[in-house]
Amino acid sequence: MLSRRLGPLWLGLGLLAALALPWLVYPPVALDIACWALFAVALDLLLGFTGLLSFGHAAFWGSSAYATGLVAIHTGLPFPLAVLAGAVVAMALAVPIGWLSVRRTGIYFAMVTLAFAQTIYFVVNQWGSVTGGENGLQGVPRELGGVDLSDPFVFYYWALPIVLLGIAAAWRIVRSPFGRVLVAIRDNPARVRALGYPVERYEVLAIVLSAGLAGLAGGLFAVGHGFASLQEVYWTTSGKVVIMTVLGGIGTLWGPILGAILLVLLEDQLATAGFDGINLVTGLVFVLVVLLFRRGILGTVRHLLLRRRDRRVPDPEPGVEPASAPAVEPAR
Amino acid sequence: MSPSPPAALQTFGLCKDFRGFRAVDGVDLTVAEGSVHALVGPNGAGKTTLFNLLTGFLRPTAGRIEVAGSDITGLPPDRVARRGVARSFQITSLFDQLSAREHVELALASGGGLGWRFWRSDRLLGRHRAGALDLLDRVGLAGVEAALAGTLPYGRKRALELAIALALDPRVLLLDEPTAGMGAEDVERTVELVRQVRGGRTVVLVEHNMSVVADLADRVTVLQAGTVLVEGPYAEVRQDPRVVEAYLGSATTGGATDAAR
Numbered sequence: 001m002l003s004r005r006l007g008p009l010w011l012g013l014g015l016l017a018a019l020a021l022p023w024l025v026y027p028p029v030a031l032d033i034a035c036w037a038l039f040a041v042a043l044d045l046l047l048g049f050t051g052l053l054s055f056g057h058a059a060f061w062g063s064s065a066y067a068t069g070l071v072a073i074h075t076g077l078p079f080p081l082a083v084l085a086g087a088v089v090a091m092a093l094a095v096p097i098g099w100l101s102v103r104r105t106g107i108y109f110a111m112v113t114l115a116f117a118q119t120i121y122f123v124v125n126q127w128g129s130v131t132g133g134e135n136g137l138q139g140v141p142r143e144l145g146g147v148d149l150s151d152p153f154v155f156y157y158w159a160l161p162i163v164l165l166g167i168a169a170a171w172r173i174v175r176s177p178f179g180r181v182l183v184a185i186r187d188n189p190a191r192v193r194a195l196g197y198p199v200e201r202y203e204v205l206a207i208v209l210s211a212g213l214a215g216l217a218g219g220l221f222a223v224g225h226g227f228a229s230l231q232e233v234y235w236t237t238s239g240k241v242v243i244m245t246v247l248g249g250i251g252t253l254w255g256p257i258l259g260a261i262l263l264v265l266l267e268d269q270l271a272t273a274g275f276d277g278i279n280l281v282t283g284l285v286f287v288l289v290v291l292l293f294r295r296g297i298l299g300t301v302r303h304l305l306l307r308r309r310d311r312r313v314p315d316p317e318p319g320v321e322p323a324s325a326p327a328v329e330p331a332r
Numbered sequence: 333m334s335p336s337p338p339a340a341l342q343t344f345g346l347c348k349d350f351r352g353f354r355a356v357d358g359v360d361l362t363v364a365e366g367s368v369h370a371l372v373g374p375n376g377a378g379k380t381t382l383f384n385l386l387t388g389f390l391r392p393t394a395g396r397i398e399v400a401g402s403d404i405t406g407l408p409p410d411r412v413a414r415r416g417v418a419r420s421f422q423i424t425s426l427f428d429q430l431s432a433r434e435h436v437e438l439a440l441a442s443g444g445g446l447g448w449r450f451w452r453s454d455r456l457l458g459r460h461r462a463g464a465l466d467l468l469d470r471v472g473l474a475g476v477e478a479a480l481a482g483t484l485p486y487g488r489k490r491a492l493e494l495a496i497a498l499a500l501d502p503r504v505l506l507l508d509e510p511t512a513g514m515g516a517e518d519v520e521r522t523v524e525l526v527r528q529v530r531g532g533r534t535v536v537l538v539e540h541n542m543s544v545v546a547d548l549a550d551r552v553t554v555l556q557a558g559t560v561l562v563e564g565p566y567a568e569v570r571q572d573p574r575v576v577e578a579y580l581g582s583a584t585t586g587g588a589t590d591a592a593r
Contacts, residue, residue, distance in 0.1 A: 177441065177457050178450035184438060187427045194387065194421070196413035196442040196500060209450060 010254065018160060025265070027152040028224070033264045034156070034163040035221040040244040040256030041170045042213035047242070048251030049174050050206045051186030052102075055110040055238050056117030057214055059097065060090040062233030063120055064215030065222035066131055069140040072223060078144045080162060083219035090215030091208050093120075098207035102200045105189075114235060121233045136229035140222050152224070159220050166216045171253060173209060182206055214241075236279065243286045249296030258297055338401030340365040340534035341386065341417070341504050346395035348381050348558075355381040357558035358395070363504070363551075365400075368535040370545040370566075373555035379538045382555065383508055386536070387419045388412035400503060414443070416503030420493040422512055428482030432473055432492050435481060436464035439499035464499070470529055471495040487518045491525060498529060505530060507537040511544050523547050542570075 022030040039061055046052040068086030071077060077085075101112045124131045131137055142149040149155045173179050184192045185199055193199050222228040231237060240263070248259025263282060270278050293300045341363040348356040356378045363369045371379045384390040386397060388409040397405045399415050407415070426435065440460040441447055449456065468477050471491040476484065481492060490510060497505055510526060511519040523544055526535065539545050545552060545566060552569045554561040562572045569575055 172453075173450045175454050176450045176452050177446050177454050178448055180434075180438065180454050180457065181447040183429070184427050187429070188425055190389065190409070191421060191425045191427070193389075193409035194413055194419050195439050195496070196410050197447055198408070198410045202447070205448070205450070 014254070014257070015164075018164070022153050022156045026268070027156050029264065029268050031152060031156050031159060031224045032221070032268075033261050034160060035217045035224065036241070036244060036260040036264050037257040038163045038166045038217035038220075039214050039241050040248065040260045041167050041253055042210045042217065043241050043245045044250055044253060044256045045170055045173060045182075045210040045213070046206055047245055048253075048255075049179060049186060050182045050203060051189075052203060052206070053106075053110045053242070054101075054113045054207070054210075055235075055242065056097075056113030056115070057210075057241055058233050058235060058237035059113075059117040059120045060094060060211035060214040061218030061221070061237060061241070062117075062124070062228070063093050064090040064218040065228040065232040066124060066137055067215075068219030069137040069222045069228040070130070072140050072143060073137070076141070076143055079142055079149075079158075079223045080144070082143075083162060083216055083223060086219030086222070087212045087215030090218070091212040094208040094211030095204070098204040098211075101207070102203040114238065117233065117235060117238055121230070121235070124233050125230060131228075134230060136227050137222075138227050140226050140228065142223055142226070155224060159224060162216060162220055166213045167253070167257070169209075170213060174253065178202070178205070240282065243282055243289075246296055247285060247289050249299030249302070252296070252298045252302070255296050255298035262297075337365055338398070339363055340367075340400060341536065342398045343386070344396040344398075346382070346385060346397065347393045348378075348385055348390060349393045355558050356385060356392075359555070359558070359560055361553060361560070363534060363536055366532055366534055367550040368530070368537070368548050370549035370552045371536065371538045371555060372540070372542075372545060372552060373561070376557075377555040378558040379555055380508075381558075383419070383506060383536075383538055386412075387417060387506060413500055413502075416501075417506060418497040418500040418502035418504070419506040420490075420497045420508055420510060422508050426481040426484075426489055426492060428480060431478050431480055432468060432484065432495075433461065433464045433477035435492060436467050436495050436499050437461065439496045440464060440467075442500070467495045467499055468492075470498070471525060487514065487521070490514070490522060494525065494529060502533065504534045504536060507535060507539075509538050509540060511539065511541050519544060546570075 018034070021033065025033070039057070043054065043057050046054050064086030067089035068082045071085045072079060072082040075082070097113070097116045101109055101116070104112050125133060127133075142155060144158065147158070149158060174182070181192065181197055181202055185202060189199050218232060222232070244259035244263045245256040246259070247262065248257065249255030263285070266281065266285070267278050270281060289296060295303055339362045341361070343359055343361040346356055346359040346361070347354065359382060371382060373379055381390065385392050388404070388407050388411065391406050395405070396403060399417055402415070404412055404415050404417070430438070434457070437457045437460040440463050441457055446456060465474070465477060468474055471494050473488060473491055473495065476488065481489065484492065494510070507526065511522050514522065519541060526548060535548075537548070549566055551564065552566050553563045554569060554575050562569050562575050
């Protein structure tokens, strides 16, 4: 594959960009980009590699944001452990949600996940004594054995390894035997069932893993901002991560990262300019992507590259037709 | 019939309703161990529904299904596959992005739980490489193992289907119209292939092409309107007046296409 051969090059450039980011943009925005990038990659695990459109991923991002915040506030644990605890909570939540959602497919799956996310939103909103209700969970500390993390610029570099680990985990998962089964499920679930694979259980595990990565991202986001707000569990957060993933290109891993960068930057620019119709603009971006280039940015680029390569090399698989066995044509 | 060995596959009063319409209506089917059993009948006779019931893709409204004497009624398709009932699909059910070898590896890996390992490299599936190459060789696909399934010509896709089903090492092999859409030459080749690779395995096939049925099947079950019209050896069945009327007779409009398909 083209992308596999160029892998190390892209990886190097990506790492460089990740390290340079807080120099290029306002450091809190850099952290937002990193968190959303991991969140979008987590969603892509389901949307791009399993063929499941979750419209309720805020449930995992948000529940981890709150759980991380609560752990950090009440135990004073170093922030990576608090984030890890948040991710575990998100994964635990993903087991029943996943188990009940995978019984539906397509748009119904999206609806069921949305319904669960709204339930979480309701619970967080009502449970004010613990979550702070509409005020959100304030005063989440950035604790790490006495290291001064108050500067967002410094904190970015402490948070980045967690994001990179999360993305690396996603990369491992999609290139594992499990990932191979997931892609097969995406392409043809009935066929995978007939091979003896319990498709629903694979989907549940995919949801749990995705929730864990989304949880890492949400937890870091809460620590980075110093609070967890209701926004984190609201459906617009679920929608935003879907838009990022689709914008960048599903099933590519790099695409969602690109989508996150673009959308966070766009929102930051609009907010700085004092424009308050941000959702209108992101919604328009989404409509344009879906109408004009459904593969997303990276998906479209890859498609064009592959098409050009195919045109240059008319027969990419010379071993397909040995002379001894003539081609079989369908009678239709 | 001697009662001693249980049938490879047996159904008892199998029924399937779709919103009040009874697609399969009280089918008692007995497929003897090691035999080739054909399911035939006009369109809408319930062949495909029966096939989907046997493989767990549909749940029966009533009745029971047994494999070698053990009840598999209501099990999901993956569990049915584990019980030794493997099915082939008609065309377009392959994964276009996977190579022929990767298809067979995926099928071989399904039994061992390898598919759960999300923390390992997918190169781990290569441990089934030798087995996959062997199966591809048996269905005449040696040399094209690296080709993406999407690029294979039609007849070879069908051969790959067969290799995938065989990879599950099934007790019963269910073939869904293995020669659908093929020209005469490929039909012949496919019949020969099924004969070779089944190696004594029990085979159930849904088939429209009567010459294929004549060539392959030990027994034939003719379905009509969801019920068993006639069952017996092909030579008997084809002369049964009810069959002539219901199936071959009604085929005066579509018989030529049935034979040519």
